[in-house]
Amino acid sequence: MLSAVRRGPVLARAFRTCAPRTWGSSPIRASPSAVSSFSVPSKSTSGLLSHARLFQSQSALKQDDVPLISEFSELGTQGLVHDSIVSAITSNMKLSSMTDVQKLTISRGLTGADTLAQAKTGTGKTIAFLLPVLQNIISADPSLAQRRRGPSSHSSDIRSIIISPTRELAEQIAVEAKKVAFNTGIIVQTAVGGSRKMEGLARIKRQGCHILVATPGRLKDILSDPRNGISVPNLTSFVLDEADRLLDDGFGPEINEIHDYLPDPIKVDRQTLMFSATVPREVLRVVERFMKPDYQFIKAVSEDDVPTHLRVPQKQVVLRGLENVMPSILEITAKYNARREQDPNLRPFKAIVYFNSTSSVQLYYDAFAQLRNDPADRRSGNPFGRGVYCMHSKLSQMQRTMYSESFRRAAGGILISSDVTARGMDFPDVTHVIQVGHPRDRESYIHRLGRTGRANKEGEGWILLHSQEIHPFERALGDLPIKEDRSIESAKVDMSQEGQQVSATSAENLKRVEAAMKTVDYGSKAAAFRAELSVLSGTFRRRNHVVSALNSLAIHGWKLPEPPAIARSLADKLGYRNEEELNVSDNVRSSYPDDSGRGRSQSFGSRRSSTFGGGNDRFSRDDRFSRNDRSSRGDRFSRDDRFSRDDRPSRNRRSFDGPSGDPLNGLFDFENVNRR
Incomplete structure (x- = not known):
């Protein structure tokens, strides 16, 4: 039988229900003595x-x-x-x-x-x-109060x-x-x-x-x-x-x-x-x-609490080119694991890597999932084991739940993510937050960083920036304790030149990245190219610098013989009509023949992806996504499925992430929190 004390809340609610109230007017003020003590x-x-x-x-x-x-x-x-x-x-x-x-x-x-x-x-x-x-x-x-059988x-x-x-x-x-x-x-x-x-x-x-x-x-x-x-x-x-x-x-x-x-x-x-x-x-x-x-x-917030963005060590890495992103992430991982060998008290490497567009998230997830310890041996295993995960708004709800729960339970690994995980999500023991590119605003940077250093545990924040992004980044976040880190060798390598003198570790990472990138669908690369074309327009000073950086990424980072073609209507829409270096075409190809002569179809999302959890070569149908995943079947597509006010980019920071054949569909699909 419940005690009298336990019945107290019920009696209190009963008395409160009977008491006269005024809703929304004539507020009841606490006594001066009560207010003065708080x-x-x-x-x-x-x-x-x-x-x-x-x-x-x-x-x-x-x-x-x-x-x-x-x-x-x-x-x-x-x-x-x-x-x-x-x-x-x-x-x-x-x-x-x-x-x-x-x-x-x-x-x-x-x-x-x-x-x-x-x-x-x-x-x-x-x-x-x-x-x-x-x-x-x-x-x-x-x-x-007790469990029952049946409803x-x-x-x-x-x-x-x-x-x-x-x-x-x-x-x-x-x-x-x-x-x-x-x-x-x-x-x-x-x-x-x-x-x-x-x-x-x-x-x-x-x-x-x-x-x-x-x-x-x-x-x-x-x-x-x-x-x-x-x-x-x-x-x-x-x-x-x-x-x-x-x-x-x-x-x-x-x-x-x-x-x-x-x-x-x-x-x-x-x-x-x-x-x-x-x-x-x-x-x-x-x-x-x-x-x-x-x-x-x-x-419940103490006045002397130090916010995460002031407490967590933060490092800035300047990239020679966008193609240096993936090798730099591997080097950051390797350096931490080397420290862990010397200090067993360090937790296993567990990182969230943030990109600014859905297509980039999917592309780099595919690439990380296809990494091999020995690029020449497909059975040599992934450097992250099965700990490669993905999160963005175009995954089905089942996929998003599976990936988030698996990463939450994992002792280590890497989550390639959009801003859907930047606020409110609690992933235990995250040691690193790595942000790629200039975040859309100050709040995005801070909320992403807040995924580490939680529950009084240590963490690290890294941001990888192209040299063209330094000035706007310092203008927006220059007051934060972010220190430039020049120790990442892979960030400075000129990937357009072969036979450079680099350390054995960097050389091995470059080989791994090259082999992994060659397995990623051409369609994923083309979609990411279009998305980044719009994203970078908001941070680079000149559009010709955007085109030059992306062309270098496509050729030297993604290992394509030429940059993906952009529909003329899209180029006009984004203001790139007069950029001669941009590969503009009136008839954008939907496929690109690979080295074996077989055509790789351009799809809305990559079809070559690992089974859930990463690291397994088996093709998984569930890893694909389509426009239908933006809302449940039978439901109307509402503004809940588009970007939120908090995550909404400025007009010149919108990105393209639509399927082939419709160059304007999804033009404003800057990665967002899927809200319904």
Whole structure:
């Protein structure tokens, strides 16, 4: 039987439901003495936060009636959280002590109070909001505290909705929720874009759902169509994770529409939890609409915390040409592994390599997957073993989930990625973040870098830049502690000249890269050439320098006899009409005969790719992608599947990444977070 203490949140919610409230007007202001003991985040938000109860430190918690708890086991001994949940965390997940954000938010969330928490990603905030959500459900229905056989819910029994800005983060939250709810009868489901909508609906109807983790576009589609048979009349908790990013990505209208499909909070009491890395005015406007006037603001960010982009060592490498990218990455890997041989305390090499276009991600993934220790022996194995992974928005949702989970579990390896992993994604033990080319903006650089140096572990940041990109890069990020590194020999090699005097290691890497690049489809190279033509236009000073650099890349890096042809209509569209060195044609070839005389068809994505996980030569059909992967089958293609506001490039930084035969299709497909 639940203790009286455990029933406390239920009674509190009942009293709160009966109490008169004013929604969106006449905010309840805390007493002067209460406000004086806590700090307001900034002048711009102090007015909007004046009615909230503010909590920032452990000393503040001690002044309140909510006990300070630092161990998960204490939640069970004090009767605040059911033993089934506590056991899953302590025994199954092997967690004992809480992080700072968990100490500050869990106890207050268990009281049923609406809470806005400012917390950085990677600090354990997922557990911080899952515990109150799960305990909320069990308090209302104690029968769900134990596991059952068969369905324990139905499609209209959703008790909690958790909204995330990206598919990957939503899947990550759902995995965590299932772990925490493992010993209970609570059912967790997901609703994200890129997956088949009807299959997801059928699964919810068949298995039931108590907690629905969703992205805004798909959730709005589900709730707005009564034919789906999905409704939320019993909703008792609502969570917005990464709230600032949700609004940065342009999800404000969707979130407002979702609010209209939720039950009236006067009739069905609902706890709202919001977690955000920053608290701009846009977030506070959402707070005013969704939360009760006496919501709590908890600042779980210490004033003396050193941001990742100031704490992690960062190095800049100037490339002789774009063709030096892949050999330089191999040399960075080799140097770290040599250090690790001398220092066994260093973690295995685990890197995320960021490119600025989808096509480049796919091309270099294909090349890295085809690397061989001995280029002359196809059976000699990949230098990264099976640890080569890929992530971009045009992969199907199944592929994206598989790759992200495999890289997350891997002890080492390399993930070739676009910006879909740059925010919110938690990959443990990443030792290196390597960025190729000038990032589209300052925020992109910082968020990418934030994938390493997490959980108080060390990491390194590297950025590889063409000499033409140095000036705009220093103008945008010159104030960051980025030091030039001249130790990478492969970055300076003139790959147009054969027989140069280089070290044995560099010579071997160059041979590996050459052999691997020759296996990559011509279609992948042509698509990447078109994409980079647009990307580099935003950073190089002159267009003839862009053409010269890409021509050198195609011939000396990708080992083509001539640069890929560009349709005249595309050249005109991008402003390259008068560039004589650009290979412009009125009849762009769809295939290129390789050395054996066989034609390699130009496809939207490379068809020569390793099996899932990399390092295996077996052809895998699942590794291909098409335009149909941008949204689930049967769903309309919406703006959710295009670039987000946060990742949107300037007009002169858009890139081409469309299939052959349609030179303007996909012209503005600068790699982005696929948002539905």
